[in-house]
Amino acid sequence: MVLTKPATVRFNGLDAEPRKDRVILRQPRSSRTSLWIWCVAGFCFVFSLLLIFFAIATLIVFLAIRPRIPVFDIPNANLHTIYFDTPEFFNGDLSMLVNFTNPNKKIEVKFEKLRIELFFFNRLIAAQVVQPFLQKKHETRLEPIRLISSLVGLPVNHAVELRRQLENNKIEYEIRGTFKVKAHFGMIHYSYQLHGRCQLQMTGPPTGILISRNCTTKK
Incomplete structure (x- = not known):
């Protein structure tokens, strides 16, 4: 006995049963910050702290000695x-x-x-x-x-x-x-x-x- 796959009935070139569009969901890539960016950010932060420290120290010294012009x-x-x-x-x-x-x-x-x-x-x-x-x-x-x-x-x-x-x-x-x-x-x-x-x-x-x-x- 030979079994044959029943033919799909088409109407005007369309499938009898409507096809379902497949939606492919992709996982978003995890944004990983490079190591050098963290290093630059850390350096800028430390440099800013040093600037603030020296500015305050200079202000204190100037207020203490009160420099005058010749x-x-x-x-x-x-x-x-x-x-x-x-x-x-x-x-x-x-x-x-x-x-x-x-x-x-x-x-x-x-x-x-x-x-x-x-x-x-x-x-x-x-x-x-x-x-x-x-x-x-x-x-x-x-x-x-x-x-x-x-x-x-x-x-x-x-x-x-x-x-x-x-x-x-x-x-x-x-x-x-x-x-x-x-x-x-x-x-x-x-x-x-x-x-x-x-x-x-x-x-x-x-x-x-x-x-x-x-x-x-x-x-």
Whole structure:
């Protein structure tokens, strides 16, 4: 006897019994964070803690020692020469003592890139560079400065004003000092730019002396 599989009846090309669509469910892959990502995250966390610690420690130290900026002053100055070669070109010779004072009792400072400039009515007429030096705690240093003007050109109105001041025996100059300061307190080091300004009033040459001054020091 031969058994045959009964033929499936189709209607218009469709199965007699509807086929059920099979849905395949896939398991989601488990997201495993790589080891190096954990290492980077741990390093960033530790680094952040160290930054916070050093910031707090620095703040405590600054509040304890209360650092102050050095003081720039000119206690003495002498005006030796002012004369005109032509109506607009003049020569001058000014000597002075610049006083650098470190008011801090626990911080040493080092002065670098020092430049002293002489101005007349905001016109640069002389300049001198000063060699770097170290200043200990609560120390004062007097630095001799010589500012020589050689054939410096002035606008006509400035030249007229300088002649007028010479006749009145009262010359007004401005001194500007710029320097970089490095402060040292144990293992803590920091630096900043400092600007000193002095308004000078002097008698005329050749024995010109300092009548009055007004000095300020700012960062």
